[in-house]
Amino acid sequence: MYNNTQHTFISHDGTALFYQHWENAEPKRNRKKKAVILFHRGHEHSGRMAHLVEELGLNEFDFFAWDARGHGQSPGERGDAPSFSACVHDIQYFVQHLHAEYNIQPENIAIVAQSVGAVLAATWVHDYAPKIRALCLASPAFDIKLYVPFAKPGLNLLSKVRGNFFINSYVKAKMLTHDQERAKSYDTDPQIARAISVRMLLGLYAASERIVQDAQHIFVPTQILCSGSDFVVQQKPQREFYAKLPHPLKEFHVLDGFYHDTLGEKQRQIATDKIRRFILQCFAQNYAAPNVLNADKIGSSCAVAETLSSTLPKNSLKHAFWNLTKQNLKIGSMFSSGLKIGEDTGYDSGSTLDFVYRNRTESSNPIGKLIDRQYLNAIGWRGIRVRKQNIEAMLKKYANQIIQNQQAVRIMDIAAGHGRYILDAVQQLPQQPDSILLRDYSNLNVEAGQKMIEQRGLTDLAQFVQADAFDTASLASVEPKPTLAVVSGLYELFSDNDLLRKSLTGLSQAIESQGYLIYTGQIWHPQQEFIARALTSHREGDAWVMRLRSQAEMDALVEQAGFKKIDQVIDEFGIFTVSVAQKI
Structure with missing residues (x-):
């Protein structure tokens, strides 16, 4: 029924990652392709998920499964990666590859992920807000049972002293499954990576804590299968995660007696039947995007900001x-x-x-x-500097794309501050842009930015003007029309979505057709209360109260204005996103 082929795709840093494709051999009858993507446990690889292709009984779906970097046939030191967030970013590139290579739209994708793979998938859905149809998580490893007192703080301290190092898993095959054949295959599989790097383990813990805390910003139908006799991960954070999920289509199942390898257990048909039903029901109705355009007026982010604005x-x-x-x-x-x-x-x-x-x-x-x-060294400022690097990388990438399309590179930043990040990015371009227009509401910023332009000898190329980033008419009247516009760190300062609509409408009218918009978001912050209670804003010394927008909300506002999101990156702390949308 399925034809199995093996491939690689190129991820965000140029690494070629291995994946398998099980193509549905039945005639397609002009229907849109549907796919299930499988994400394996830590230490394992795509071959350990292959049995699910037949067992799930989803005969109208193609199946895909990767080997995460450092696992199976993908490159990298076994059990290691540059960071946990790098692996989450790999998922984004994997899904983009499936779209480009097989014409599979995100809304026709369901995810089935287990253990560490489930945390990777949940983090991706939270941070990148993909428009997928269903998310099925089996025993997500939100909190691993280390059994050693003070293990996490000890590992944190050791990593600061020793740098990255590896620890071997204590997990034996008999702790994973009652299926003796599968347990034996685990013990004899040469591709099983027994060790895991400390940076990956600590990254897993940090991402898990953040995602469980902020699960209210995951807007995808989600099913959680919790193994009732799991020796490896804690059940409590799985329940906390589920309780915060806002989507009405959600399920939590405790599978009594199951060990950690939920989808490899002896009685796994109980689990696969539930997954099959859930996915089929999610596909039985048309995809509906989350209704988040009024999140500034109602919902969790609005309530938190309102609380932080109140006087104690x-x-x-x-x-x-x-x-x-x-x-x-x-x-x-x-x-x-x-x-x-x-x-x-x-x-x-x-x-x-x-x-x-x-x-x-x-x-x-x-x-x-x-x-x-x-x-x-505050985490927020470290994230800001990474955001600057990500903006520069995106600006360079899409300026090169405009050059390849033989179009003029006309850059505009609508709230440039002093303009440093734009001028730094321009210096990295293979050729000078045709024009640079920097705008800002503050005279102080305009004066400082103009001096920076003069110091860099860019007066013939760049100009800095005082202007309101929320003035629709002012933005729409910009000439010549920019082909690449940037709005960085601005929208995060204003809770009101109506303000953003004015700005984005002006940008949509200003940017040339097929031009690009680079925009930033702040989807989470560990110091939100400290900032609100202790720091002042540039607006007449008011308290700096941030309303954190989910990536889904930010993308929806951009899409409403006539853009289509095509790219995204996020810092390893999970705070600041940099996205690219194209005017359509």
């Missing part, structure tokens, strides 16, 4: 704590250049961002230098 009771411990924190920042600003810029201009201002981009301790005294370094 004056006699409460929290009020005293955050008052003390703000006072400490003011005292610190007497010594630290970085804190002084934040206190004077706002911690979300262009001046603050330029200090973060420079990433230097600029205070004149030892205490200030120490504070500067600690400040610059």
Whole structure:
């Protein structure tokens, strides 16, 4: 019934990853292709999932399964990868490859993933917001039972001292399944990677904690199969994850007596029957995109921002704590250049961002230098610098695409701050763009940016003007029309989606047909309350209260304005996304 072939695809860093394709041999009768993608457990490979192709009984579907990097026939040191987020990014490129190579639309894809593969898949769905039809997670490894007291903090400490190193899995085959033949095959399979790198293990823990905490931003029908006698992973976070899922089509099943290898258990037909029914029912109705365009007015992100905007009771411990924190920042600003810029201009201002981009301790005294370094090493600012790198990479990639299409490269940034990241990116292009238009609402930023243009000898090429990024008419009237527009770090500062619609409508009218829009998002932040309670905004010293938009919400707003998302990247912390959409 199926023809099995083996292939590779090129991922985000040029690595060729192995995958298998089981093509449905039945005539297609002009129907759209449907596919199930299988993601294997940690230590394993695609061959360990091959039995599911027949056992799931989804005869109208093609099947695909990869070997994650560092596993099976994919390259890389066994059990290792550059980071956990790199493997999540691999999934994005895998799905893009399936679309390009086999014309399979994301909305005709279902995911079946197990253990570590389930966490990779859940993280991908959260961070990249793909429009897939169904997500089936078997024993997701949100929390591995290490059995050693203080194992996680110990590994964290050792990794700081020793760097990356490997630990061997304690898991024996008899702890995975009651199926003796499958257990024996696990013990004798030469492609099983027994060790896992500490950076992958710690990355798995960090991603799991974030995804369980923020599962309310996963808008895909989801089924969870929880093994009732699992010696490897904890059941509690699986339940917490499920409880937060917002989609009405969701299921949680406890499979009594099952060990960790849920889909390789002796009685696995119980599991495969549930998966088959769930997928078929999800495909029995047309795909419906999540309704998130009004998330600024109702829903979890709106409620959190509203709570953080509220005044704390004056006699409460929290009020005293955050008052003390703000006072400490003011005292610190007497010594630290970085804190002084934040206190004077706002911690979300262009001046603050330029200090973060420079990433230097600029205070004149030892205490200030120490504070500067600690400040610059905050996870949010580290993510901001990665975002800058990702913007530069995307700008270079799509400027090259425009050049290959023999079109003029006309760049516009609608809220450029000091313009550093755009001007840095331009220097990396194979040829100078035809024009650069930088815009910003702040006179201070415009003046600083103009000086930077002059210092770099770009006055004949670039101009910096004061303008409102939310003025639809002003954006729409830009001449010549840009072929590549950038909006970075702006929309994250404003909760109101109506403001974004004005801006995106203007951009849609400004950008040439088939031109590109690079836009950023902030989908999660571990210091959201600290920022809201302690830091001031550039807007007249108001509190800097962020409403975190899910990637699905940000993409929906961009799509509503007449663009189609074609690319995305995210930092390894899971905070800042950089996406590319094309005007259609």
